[in-house]
Amino acid sequence: MRPLDEPEMTQVLEKLHKFVGSNLKHVLERPSHEGPDGKGGYVFRLHKQRCYYVSDALVRRATNVGRDKLFGLGTCLGKFTKSGKFRLTVTCLDLIAAHAKHKIWLKPSAEMSFLYGNHVLKSGLGRITDNTQQYQGVVIYSMSDVPLGFGVAAKSTQDCRKLDPNDIVALHQADLGEYLRMEDEL
Amino acid sequence: MPGVSVNSKTMSSGGKRKRKQKGVPGVAALPPEVNEEDLYVSDEDLQFIKNHALYAGFMANLDTATINKAFEGPKKPPKKADKPREDIESRYEERAERNAARLDEKEDAMDVEEMDALPVKSLTGELRYLSAPKKASDGNALLEERKQKANGTIKEKPSESHVDAPAKEALPVEKQEKIKLTKQERKKLKKEERKKEKDAEKAERAERADASKEEPVEVNYISVQQRRIELKSHMAELGMGLLANPETNIGSLKELQEMCEDRDDRVASLALLSSMAVFKDILPGYRIRLPTEKELEVVVSKDVRKLRDFETALLKHYQKYVQTLIRAAKSPARRITSLKCMCALLEAAPHFNYRDSMLKAVVPRTMSFDDDISRLACDAVRSLFKNEAKHGGEATVEAVQLIAELVKSRRYRVRPCVVEVFMDLSFDDNIEKSSTTTKMAEKANVKKSKREQKKDKKEKKRELAKQLRKEVKDDFKEASSAPDVILRKKLQTQTLAAMFETYFGVLKSSLEPPDDKILAAVSREIDEGHESLGLRPLLGPSLDGLGKFSYLINVDFMADLLSTLGVAAAGGKNAETRPAEDLLSVGERLQCCMVAFKIVRSNLDALTIDLREFYVQLYNLLFEFNSVRQDMKYSKVFAEALQVMLWDSRQHDMQRAAGFLKRLATLALHLAPAEAMSALVTVQYLLQRYKKCRNLLDNDGGGGAVGGNLANYEPDGDDPDVSGALSSVLWDVTLLRKHTHPGVAKIATEISSMSAMTDTTSIVSLSPSDVIDIYSTREGGFRPPVQPPPKLAKRKAFKNVGPISVSSFDDLAMPGGRIDLEEAKISVISEPESVEIRKRLAKDFRTLRNFRENELLRKEHSRVTARIELLNTYLARKAIKLKKTDKGIKAETTKRSNARKTSKPSKLEKSLKPVPVISKKSKTKK
Structure with missing residues (x-):
C-alpha cells in the first residue's frame, strides 16, 4: 500500500473527471467522519495494482496489517492494467453516481439488457441529460434513480434525436451485473 | 403651370361650345371684340406681364360690377341676398352647383370623368388637383381653374376690402343652401356660370398680372367658433346624404376632402373623422380592381357601368383621403386624429385597397414615444391579427414583416408593446408540419431535377408532359376544393418566419454586453424625459412569445436555441467578468429557464432531455430572487418557473429534489407570504412525489459517508445534485409553523406531518401560480382576509x-x-x-x-365566628392568669391547653350566642 505517484494520480483523476467533471473537487475534498476525532478526509492509495479511495483514519489503521495479508481497504476505484493504464471498476459506481454530471436513464425494458453487459440502444433510452457531448462519461440509472452502471456516450444529445431505435447511445463500461459475473476478479 | 394651360386651349373650347349650344340657347352674346385667338397666351406674353407688373395694376381696380352687368343676361336670378359678398357667394355656389349637376347628368360618363378631374379650390384658397392627371381633361382643368381664379379676383378686389377671407367664411352657408336648390335654379346658375367664364377669359390678362402679387391675407372674420359650428353641421349633412345614398352623393366626398385640409386643425380633424365614419360604411366588402383599358372598351350594360363609375370615383376619393391622412399624420396637431382614422379604417376594412400604405404609416407609430399613439397603433395591429377572416391573413403577413424589419433596423430598442402585439397571432396547429413537409418536398424536387438533367431529351419530354398533367390536376384541385388552405399555410409560414426572426434577434442581441451606442441611447432617453426603455426592452415579451409559440419551433433550431437560452439564463456572455448591472435581471433569467422547458416539453416526441443546466440556474436564481422582489410580475414569473420546472417536468433524481426542497424551505423563511406559500406548496408537492425525501422531515440528521453520498449539506452550493441536502433536516418548516400568516403556518404544519403520511392521495390542491393570485398582498390588504375572532361573532x-x-x-x-x-x-x-x-x-x-349572596354571607359568617373565638380564648386566658397569678409559669402553660379543651366549653357556647344575631342583621341589611 502506497500513495499514488504523479502519473498514476493524473490517470486516475482524468478518468474520474470524465464522469464527475467539476465535481471532482467535491470528491477530493470530501470530509470523512471516521476515526477518533471525526475529522479528516479521503485519500487515494495504491495496493496490488488497484486504486483505493480511503478515509485517513482507515489508512492509519491499515498500516497495522502486513502488505501480503491486506486484501483491500476503502472503496476500490479501479485497477491499473499490465500495460499501465487505469480502468474504473463497477465498485466505484456509488462514488461517481453521487457526483455525476451527465446521466442516462434507462427504460425498464432495457435495464436487464444493460445489466447483462450490453450497450444502451436508443430504444431503451428513457432520458438523457442535455448537452452531453460525444464520448463523455455517463452514469446509467434506472427510471427509479438507481444507478446501474456507467459508460461512455456514443452520441451527443443533439445527435441522439435523429438516431434509429437500434443505434447505440451509450457504450457499456461497467454494470452491477459484474458483481455476479466477475465475482472473482473484483 | 402657365405653359401647360396655354397649350390646352383648343381642347377646352371644343367641349364648352358643345354644351353651350345644347343647354344655354339664350345667353347674351359675347362682346364681339373678345376673340378666342386673343386669348391664346404665349410664354412671351406671360413674361411681358411679369416684367411690367406695375403697369398692369389698373386691372385690379376695374369696376367689375358694371362690366359684369353688361354681360350678364337679364335672367340673373334674384334669389341672392344683397350682401356685398354676393358675387363670391354665387361663385362658390356655382361650383358646388356644377358638381351636383354633374352628378345628375351621370349618364354621360365621359362628362363625369372630365369634371372629376377639375381642380378644387380648397377653403384655404389653394388649388388642388385630383389625382388623375393622365386624363385627357387635364389641360382643360388647368385652364378652367385659371378662369375661376380670374373670375374671383376681378370681382372681389374692387367690391371688398377683405379680399379672400370672407369668401371662405361664406362657404358653408352656401353649401347648405345648395342642397335645397331646385333643379331649375341649378340651370339658371349654370347659364350664369357660362357667362362668367367668358368674362374670365377676357379678364385673364389682368388676372395674370395680379396673380403674382396675390397673397392670401389672413383676416379675422366673424368668429372661429361660429365657423366651426357651421362647418360641423354642414359635415353632418354631407355625411347623412352620403350614407343615405352613396351612389348619387359621392361628389360630396370631395367637399369633405377639402375640409380635411382646412387650416383650422379642429375643422380638419372633424372632417377627417366624419369622412372616416362615412368610408367605414360605404366601402364595399371586396377589393376594388379598376377596369383595364380592354374592359373599358367592351360595351356594358347601364348597371354595370354605373357600378363601375361609382367604384372608380369611390376609389379615387379614398385614395386621396388616405394620402391626406398620411400627410396629416406628420403634423403635430392632427396626428392623433389621423392615426385614429387610419386605425379605424384598418380595423373596419382591412381587405380594401391602399391597406399597405396605411400599414406603412401605422406600424412605425407603434414605436412612438407617445403612449396614446403607440397604444392606438398597437390596438389596430392587434385587431388585424385577431380578425384574420376579414382580410385572409395577407395584412397579418404585411404587418408582421413590417414590424420585424423596423424592430431590426432600430437595433431591438423599441417599446415592448411592439413585440407584445405578436402574442395575439394565431396559427393553425398543423402549420409547422406542413412547412417541414413542403421543405422535404422541395428537397426531393431538387434531387429529381438533378437526376433529370442526366436523362436524355425524350424522357425529359415525357416527364414534362407528365408534370404538366400533374400541374393541371393540381390547379384544378386548388381551384375547386381548397385554394384557401394552401394560401393560408403559405401566409402563416411567412408570418411565423418573420416573428421568430424577431424573437431570435432579440435574444441574441441581449446576450451581448450593451455597447456604447445602447448606453448612449439609454442616457439620451433619460435626458429627454421619456420613460427609459432599459437595456433590453424586448427580451421579456420575446421570451413570453417564444414560450407561447414553442410548439411551432422547428426541431432543427432547438439545439441552438437551447444553448442560447442557457447562456442567457446564466446572465449573458462572459457573465463572470461583466458588472452585475449589465447582466440580465433575475426575472429575465427565470423566464429563460422557463422557456427552455416549454420548448423541450412541446417537442417531447423528439427526445426526453434532462435540462440539468437550467436546473442549476434555477437553483442559484432562487437565492438571488429575494433581492429583486419589486413587482407583481416577478412573483408571477417565480411561481410559473416553479410550476414549469418542478411540477410539470416528469422526473428528477432524488438528490436534486432534495436540494430544491431544502432551498425552497429556506427561501420561504424570508419571502413575502404569497411567494412563501408558492414555495411551500412546491415543497409539499415534491415531498409527496419523492417519498425518500421525507427523510428530511426526520430529526436524526442522516447522511454520513454511506454509499458515497455527500456527508454534509452545503447551503450555499450552486449545484442541486451535489448539495448533500439529503443529509440535512427541514428545520425551516418547523419555524414556519409559527409564521404570522395563518395560511403559511397551516401549510407548514401540514408539511411537517407528512413524514407519517402513508396514503398516496394527493393533498396538494393549488399550483404556485394560483397561490400567488390568492395570497398576494402586493395590492395591499391581507389576503385571504382575516376572519373576525370567534368571540365577537358569538356576541x-x-x-x-x-x-x-x-x-x-x-x-x-x-x-x-x-x-x-x-x-x-x-x-x-x-x-x-x-x-x-x-x-x-x-x-x-x-x-x-x-x-x-349566600357565599358572601357565609364568608362573613365564618370570619366573624373566627374573631369571636379568638376573643373568647383571649378572655379565657386572662381569667386563668388572674386566678393563678401565684402559681408557677410551667403549670400555667400546661393548664392552658387543657382549659381550652375541657373546662371552658360552657363559656364558649355562651359567647357564641350573639353570632346568629349578627349574621341575621347583615342579611336583612342586604
Whole structure:
C-alpha cells in the first residue's frame, strides 16, 4: 500500500473527471467522519495494482496489517492494467453516481439488457441529460434513480434525436451485473 | 403651370361650345371684340406681364360690377341676398352647383370623368388637383381653374376690402343652401356660370398680372367658433346624404376632402373623422380592381357601368383621403386624429385597397414615444391579427414583416408593446408540419431535377408532359376544393418566419454586453424625459412569445436555441467578468429557464432531455430572487418557473429534489407570504412525489459517508445534485409553523406531518401560480382576509337571537348557569313564550344572585365566628392568669391547653350566642 505517484494520480483523476467533471473537487475534498476525532478526509492509495479511495483514519489503521495479508481497504476505484493504464471498476459506481454530471436513464425494458453487459440502444433510452457531448462519461440509472452502471456516450444529445431505435447511445463500461459475473476478479 | 394651360386651349373650347349650344340657347352674346385667338397666351406674353407688373395694376381696380352687368343676361336670378359678398357667394355656389349637376347628368360618363378631374379650390384658397392627371381633361382643368381664379379676383378686389377671407367664411352657408336648390335654379346658375367664364377669359390678362402679387391675407372674420359650428353641421349633412345614398352623393366626398385640409386643425380633424365614419360604411366588402383599358372598351350594360363609375370615383376619393391622412399624420396637431382614422379604417376594412400604405404609416407609430399613439397603433395591429377572416391573413403577413424589419433596423430598442402585439397571432396547429413537409418536398424536387438533367431529351419530354398533367390536376384541385388552405399555410409560414426572426434577434442581441451606442441611447432617453426603455426592452415579451409559440419551433433550431437560452439564463456572455448591472435581471433569467422547458416539453416526441443546466440556474436564481422582489410580475414569473420546472417536468433524481426542497424551505423563511406559500406548496408537492425525501422531515440528521453520498449539506452550493441536502433536516418548516400568516403556518404544519403520511392521495390542491393570485398582498390588504375572532361573532349572534323554543330552556337553570348559545340560536320563539322565557331567565338570574349572596354571607359568617373565638380564648386566658397569678409559669402553660379543651366549653357556647344575631342583621341589611 502506497500513495499514488504523479502519473498514476493524473490517470486516475482524468478518468474520474470524465464522469464527475467539476465535481471532482467535491470528491477530493470530501470530509470523512471516521476515526477518533471525526475529522479528516479521503485519500487515494495504491495496493496490488488497484486504486483505493480511503478515509485517513482507515489508512492509519491499515498500516497495522502486513502488505501480503491486506486484501483491500476503502472503496476500490479501479485497477491499473499490465500495460499501465487505469480502468474504473463497477465498485466505484456509488462514488461517481453521487457526483455525476451527465446521466442516462434507462427504460425498464432495457435495464436487464444493460445489466447483462450490453450497450444502451436508443430504444431503451428513457432520458438523457442535455448537452452531453460525444464520448463523455455517463452514469446509467434506472427510471427509479438507481444507478446501474456507467459508460461512455456514443452520441451527443443533439445527435441522439435523429438516431434509429437500434443505434447505440451509450457504450457499456461497467454494470452491477459484474458483481455476479466477475465475482472473482473484483 | 402657365405653359401647360396655354397649350390646352383648343381642347377646352371644343367641349364648352358643345354644351353651350345644347343647354344655354339664350345667353347674351359675347362682346364681339373678345376673340378666342386673343386669348391664346404665349410664354412671351406671360413674361411681358411679369416684367411690367406695375403697369398692369389698373386691372385690379376695374369696376367689375358694371362690366359684369353688361354681360350678364337679364335672367340673373334674384334669389341672392344683397350682401356685398354676393358675387363670391354665387361663385362658390356655382361650383358646388356644377358638381351636383354633374352628378345628375351621370349618364354621360365621359362628362363625369372630365369634371372629376377639375381642380378644387380648397377653403384655404389653394388649388388642388385630383389625382388623375393622365386624363385627357387635364389641360382643360388647368385652364378652367385659371378662369375661376380670374373670375374671383376681378370681382372681389374692387367690391371688398377683405379680399379672400370672407369668401371662405361664406362657404358653408352656401353649401347648405345648395342642397335645397331646385333643379331649375341649378340651370339658371349654370347659364350664369357660362357667362362668367367668358368674362374670365377676357379678364385673364389682368388676372395674370395680379396673380403674382396675390397673397392670401389672413383676416379675422366673424368668429372661429361660429365657423366651426357651421362647418360641423354642414359635415353632418354631407355625411347623412352620403350614407343615405352613396351612389348619387359621392361628389360630396370631395367637399369633405377639402375640409380635411382646412387650416383650422379642429375643422380638419372633424372632417377627417366624419369622412372616416362615412368610408367605414360605404366601402364595399371586396377589393376594388379598376377596369383595364380592354374592359373599358367592351360595351356594358347601364348597371354595370354605373357600378363601375361609382367604384372608380369611390376609389379615387379614398385614395386621396388616405394620402391626406398620411400627410396629416406628420403634423403635430392632427396626428392623433389621423392615426385614429387610419386605425379605424384598418380595423373596419382591412381587405380594401391602399391597406399597405396605411400599414406603412401605422406600424412605425407603434414605436412612438407617445403612449396614446403607440397604444392606438398597437390596438389596430392587434385587431388585424385577431380578425384574420376579414382580410385572409395577407395584412397579418404585411404587418408582421413590417414590424420585424423596423424592430431590426432600430437595433431591438423599441417599446415592448411592439413585440407584445405578436402574442395575439394565431396559427393553425398543423402549420409547422406542413412547412417541414413542403421543405422535404422541395428537397426531393431538387434531387429529381438533378437526376433529370442526366436523362436524355425524350424522357425529359415525357416527364414534362407528365408534370404538366400533374400541374393541371393540381390547379384544378386548388381551384375547386381548397385554394384557401394552401394560401393560408403559405401566409402563416411567412408570418411565423418573420416573428421568430424577431424573437431570435432579440435574444441574441441581449446576450451581448450593451455597447456604447445602447448606453448612449439609454442616457439620451433619460435626458429627454421619456420613460427609459432599459437595456433590453424586448427580451421579456420575446421570451413570453417564444414560450407561447414553442410548439411551432422547428426541431432543427432547438439545439441552438437551447444553448442560447442557457447562456442567457446564466446572465449573458462572459457573465463572470461583466458588472452585475449589465447582466440580465433575475426575472429575465427565470423566464429563460422557463422557456427552455416549454420548448423541450412541446417537442417531447423528439427526445426526453434532462435540462440539468437550467436546473442549476434555477437553483442559484432562487437565492438571488429575494433581492429583486419589486413587482407583481416577478412573483408571477417565480411561481410559473416553479410550476414549469418542478411540477410539470416528469422526473428528477432524488438528490436534486432534495436540494430544491431544502432551498425552497429556506427561501420561504424570508419571502413575502404569497411567494412563501408558492414555495411551500412546491415543497409539499415534491415531498409527496419523492417519498425518500421525507427523510428530511426526520430529526436524526442522516447522511454520513454511506454509499458515497455527500456527508454534509452545503447551503450555499450552486449545484442541486451535489448539495448533500439529503443529509440535512427541514428545520425551516418547523419555524414556519409559527409564521404570522395563518395560511403559511397551516401549510407548514401540514408539511411537517407528512413524514407519517402513508396514503398516496394527493393533498396538494393549488399550483404556485394560483397561490400567488390568492395570497398576494402586493395590492395591499391581507389576503385571504382575516376572519373576525370567534368571540365577537358569538356576541353578535346573541344580539339578533332568533326565536327559541321553551323546551330548550329547561336545562338552562343549571347551577353553573351556562347557556348553550348554539342551541339558542337554532330554536324558535313566539310572543307569549318570550314572556315565559323572561320569567325563567329572571328566576335563573335570581338564583344565581342568591348563590353569590349566600357565599358572601357565609364568608362573613365564618370570619366573624373566627374573631369571636379568638376573643373568647383571649378572655379565657386572662381569667386563668388572674386566678393563678401565684402559681408557677410551667403549670400555667400546661393548664392552658387543657382549659381550652375541657373546662371552658360552657363559656364558649355562651359567647357564641350573639353570632346568629349578627349574621341575621347583615342579611336583612342586604
